[in-house]
Amino acid sequence: MDPEIAKTQEERKKMEQELASLTTLTFDKELYGGTDRDAYVTSIAVNDEEEFDVGDNEVARKLASYTAPKSLLKEMPRGADEMDDGGFKKPSKIIDREDEYRRRRLNRVISPDRHDAFAAGEKTPDPSVRTYADVMREEALKREKEETLKAIAKKKKEEEEAAKEGRETTAAATKEAAPKRRNRWDQSQDDGAVAKKAKTDSDWDLPDATPGIGRWDATPTPGRLGDATPSVGRRNRWDETPTPGRLADSDATPAGGVTPGATPAGVTWDATPKGLVTPTPKRQRSRWDETPATMGSATPMAGATPAAAYTPGVTPVGGIDLATPTPNAINMRGAMTPEQYNLLRWEKDIEERNRPLTDEELDAMFPQEGYKILEPPASYVPIRTPARKLLATPTPMGTPLYAIPEDNRGQQFDVPKEAPGGLPFMKPEDYQYFGALLNEDDEEELSPDEQKERKIMKLLLKVKNGTPPQRKTALRQLTDKAREFGAGPLFNRILPLLMQPTLEDQERHLLVKVIDRVLYKLDELVRPYVHKILVVIEPLLIDEDYYARVEGREIISNLSKAAGLATMIAAMRPDIDNIDEYVRNTTARAFSVVASALGIPALLPFLKAVCQSKKSWQARHTGIKIVQQIAILIGCAVLPHLRSLVEIIEHGLNDENQKVRTITALSLAALAEAAAPYGIESFDSVLKPLWKGIRSHRGKVLAAFLKAIGFIIPLMDAIYASYYTKEVMVILIREFQSPDEEMKKIVLKVVKQCVSTEGVEAEYIRSDILPEFFRNFWVRRMALDRRNYRQLVDTTVEIANKVGVKDIVGRIVEDLKDESEPYRRMVMETIEKVVANLGASDIDARLEELLIDGILYAFQEQTSDDANVMLNGFGAVVNALGQRVKPYLPQICGTIKWRLNNKSAKVRQQAADLISRIAVVMKQCQEEQLMGHLGVVLYEYLGEEYPEVLGSILGALKAIVNVIGMTKMTPPIKDLLPRLTPILKNRHEKVQENCIDLVGRIADRGAEFVPAREWMRICFELLEMLKAHKKGIRRATVNTFGYIAKAIGPQDVLATLLNNLKVQERQNRVCTTVAIAIVAETCSPFTVLPALMNEYRVPELNVQNGVLKSLSFLFEYIGEMGKDYIYAVTPLLEDALMDRDLVHRQTAASAVKHMALGVAGLGCEDALIHLLNYVWPNIFETSPHVINAVMEAIEGMRVALGAAIVLNYCLQGLFHPARKVREVYWKIYNSLYIGSQDALVAAYPVLEDEQNNVYSRPELTMFI
DSSP, rough: OOOHHHHHHHHHHHHHHHHHOSSSSOOOOHHHHHOOOSSSSOOOSSHHHHHHHHOOOHHHHSSSSOOOOOHHHHOOOOOOOHGGGGGGGOBBBBHHHHTTTGHHHHHOOOOOBBBOOOTTTTTOOTEEEEEEEHHHHHHHHHHHHHHHHHHHHHHHHHHOOOHHHHHHHHHHHOOOHHHHHHHHHHHHHHHHHHHHHHHHHHHTOOOOTTTTTGGGGGGGGOOOOOOOSGGGGGOOTTTSSSOOOOOOOSSOOTTTTTOOOOOOOOOOOSOOOOOSSOOOOOOOOOOOSSOOOSSSSOOTTSSSSSHOOTTTTTTTTTTTTTOOOOOOHHHTTOOOOHHHHHHHHHHHHHHHHHHHHHHHHHHHHSSSSSSOOOOOTTOOOOOOOHHHHHSSSOOOOOOTTOOOOSSSSTTOOSSSSOOOOOOOOOOOOGGGHHHHGGOOOGGGGGGHHHHHHHHHHHHHHHHHHHHHHHHHHHHHHHHHHHHHHHHHHHHHHHHHHHHHHHHHHHHHHHHHHHHHHHHHHGGGGGGGGGHHHHHHHGGGGGOOHHHHHHHHHHHHHHHHHHHHHHHHHHHHHHHOOOOOHHHHHHHHHHHHHHHHHHHHHHHHHHHHHHHSSSSSSHHHHHHHHHHHHHHHHHHHGGGGGGHHHHHHHHGGOOOOOOOHHHHHHHHHHHHHHHHHTSGGGGHHHHHHHHHHHHOOHHHHHHHHHHHHHHHGGGGSSHHHHHHHHHHHHHHHHHHTTTTOOHHHHHHHHHEEEEEEEOOOHHHHHHIIIHHHHHHHHHSSSGGGGGHHHHHHHHHHHHHHHHHOHHHHHHHHHGGGSSSSHHHHHHHHHHHHHHHHHHSSTTTTTHHHHHHHHHHHHHHHHHOOSSSSSHHHHHHHHHHGGGGGGGGGGGHHHHHHHHHHTTTTTHHHHHHHHHHHHHHHHHHHHOHHHHHHHHHHHHHGGOOOHHHHHHHHHHHHHHHHHHOOOOOSSOOOOOHHHHTTTGGOOEEEEEEEHHHHHHHHHHHHHHHGGSSSHHHHHHHHHHHHHHHHOOHHHHHHHHHHHHHHHHOOOOHHHHHHHHTHHHHHHHHHHHHHHHHHHHHHHHHGGGHHHHHHHHHHSSOOHHHHHHHHHHHHHHHHHHHHGGGHHHHHHHHHHHHTOOOOOHHHHHHHHHHHHHHHHTTSSSSSSHHHHHHHHHHHHGGGGHHOOOHHHHHHHHHHHHHHHHHHHHHHHHHHTTTTTTTTHHHHHHHEEEEEEEETGGGGGGGSSOOOOSOOOOOOOOOHEEEE
């Protein structure tokens, strides 16, 4: 038997066994990838919506309803509708898109209020309020601690190394016991001390025990006055109440239901907190796969030194990893798993049922007589199971869905309580902030402050989660009552919300809007809260969303105007040399916004002091960074202050700290970029240190210095620029070889700037720069990183502008055949840009052949999605070469035809797109026969199933029709158009747009080739197109109606359009009215008006409004032709202007406006005055649209009738006793005055001269 058959039979047997065996484990291999265990889903998502995202999960995708081969799925051109999730973006949590650096915003504490020196005047500040001095002291303390810890760590490391070396040498030298013992004793003395010290001290860091908090230094400390040792509690997360570490911490942000000012004295750490005495951290729900952001410690007791209350590291109270959790540890655990939650519910339930009966309950059960109550024996102690009791203890937690209430025994546990009194739905994470609203206490019993608090919470909840109308009114109320509510309660509620980790973009936007409005109202009252607000708003300045950054700037700018410069400086000065780089970065950006709001000169003295700070390099670094950010933010507006800014930072170039030198160079670069092309004289003082610097530095600092020079050289005169370029070029060429990506980008940028400067000769670039440049940069690796790719293309294009096309294209044309596709794409893009800029005149015959050959190769070989680069490149080169392409056209068209038949949709689409790019050139080369042939081929492909491809094919046909003309077109127009009619039904935007363009073009140029019946059929199809979302499609459709009406006469088209006025959707009707007006314009109004006016008799609102709107557009389009028709339509407009319906009057008024403007100066004043009499009574309308239309109609009348006539109407009400009446008349008078000031001179009243006052103004006096 044939071995092959045997093999096949064996395989089949094996397969049958596998399928039939009941003992073995079988599963779908296609789904789970064979025996590969990694392909299984190993965990079940906690909450469905987050994990199971069909888009990304491979297994889920395989399970989805239709499973095509992966290659096809990835390639399939998706319609625009599928892409945009039905027009709704998924609500995105901010934290999900933030990187680790941006998440550090959550480590900051919303600092307590600060002392407002302006409000206090001469009074001594209250000891409970933090003053500037306290804050500075705390910062200094923190810095000192950080340095001490660093020193300890360094010493420890050195000692370990020394010990290691010591051990090695002793082991090698001798085996004697005595010295060895001594050595060990020696060591232990030192080491023990250090170890002890490290144990007590370095536990401050607790980086392991407290994941997610980051280092303690990241948070500004709300400590007590003169608190010598900062308490661990300072490492608070923001969502906890700032440490009540001072006496009467009145201004701490209250969490949950804490009343500000409650001093939790005498609460022991391990006692179960009852009723929220201690502001215990309320934990947020954390996702199971995120690092649990646990609390490092509990909050220290009031007034006690932290060591007494809780010494970290010695006795682990409630440590996270201990076997027996103490009550507080439960708080720290983070959100619960469903199992824990159910266990707790069950525990609670059992306890409910098994709790001992109270005396009252027993009394109710048994009769009063006949029973005796026994005393329990003295030795009896009731059993308390610690674990169960522990779990049942009501711990104050913000865990969503679950709270164990003390009293209300009939509560249902899973159902979140309905928010009372028309409040919007609360998300689980909102309970922590708005939970108090669920207790339906009687509002009357609350104290005024609590009522105010509750009112603010209600309004904020409406703004955050409410419907748009709710939001609007809540915002309005918050704004109006801002001063009444007071800054403290408002910000203590709003700011913690903004720090909520689960916040979404939209919610943040709304809350920021609240802050913006409230700021405006509170004005100087915000001073104590400036730092609080900044902590929350500064992170917006580095958000990746542009609009968030703009919002952040706006708030800080308004804040600085409200609080004033002194308060802003006092609030932000401590953060300038904060140990955490994140805080310094955001503070620098905020300062630049303050500078742009209050003017740079106001900030200069402060900046100067900061940049020359002797104490810390961080302050100098941040000061110089502020200058950089100012330059970036305000651009060319730095010019007046350029010299002083450069003087402030110039010493930084010689600073002993490397980071300061780097930022100084970067700031100079930013200043030079902002000042370009002026301001070179301001940089004189820094040229020398920069030039010295590039010779002495390496690495990052050198990169920064080069960047500064790159921006300064373009400001110079040609002679200097040339000299300095040659000087710096030596270094640049050396750095061409640098492996560092950052350096590469900067070198490319500097080369681009130097090359583009006047005074640098092409010859020098050719001989000195090009060889090295191409050897080092034109390599495949550069194409992989997006930013390098962009920079390299730009630099090469800039060099080409100097040295010409041939030198550049000649060097890279061979690379069009490189095997790396990203590299080919980069080459193609460069060639496209160079050729588009400079044309192809200096490309010789040999280069031309190589070019076409390379382009064809690159075009055919591409596989990636980014097809546009190749298409644009091909189009640009072919168009630039023009008639020189003629010999290659047969080959190009052959390729196109072959690719139009490819099985991949992408390839077909590209081929069709390419035809539309090169059609014009084919015409130039007189290749009409070839184009005709392509036309026939495309016509055959009109049955294409993929809409993207079909759209491109229609686009190619359109290009050919445009170029070849209607008469020579093959296939003939009479065959082509009926084939297009059904395609008009396609709902895909690209298809619609290209099809309607093509049909419109045929209707415009070759309508006579098609029978009228076909055009009518198309008319009916076109009505559907008016529903399109894209404005371009609707506009093309409306114009096509005009062309068709011109071809077959307006009657039939008009009948179709007038019928369409009866439909419901507004967009459809509006487009129809525009189409009617266009038909009237193309076929003369008299053909349309009778039918249109007749239609007004239909007693249906939509139709009548449609007619009026058509008239409005019609008179707008026909302009002065309107004088022949004005008398005909006046009766209709009279009727409309007297109609009860607002919209009638509004539309009629806008028709009157267009009519008046069209017939101005053509002698139709009688009709216009008649109409003005009907328009005038509407001036008191309140609806904004109506009043706008009426005012515009009056403006039109002013133009047509002259200002004096309108003034006569106006005078009667200018001095009316009722203010509402006067206001309207003055509004009209003002617009009259603005529009026709000179024309009103004739209408001024003639006043007689009096003894003292001369009112007569002869022309001569006016002239003089």
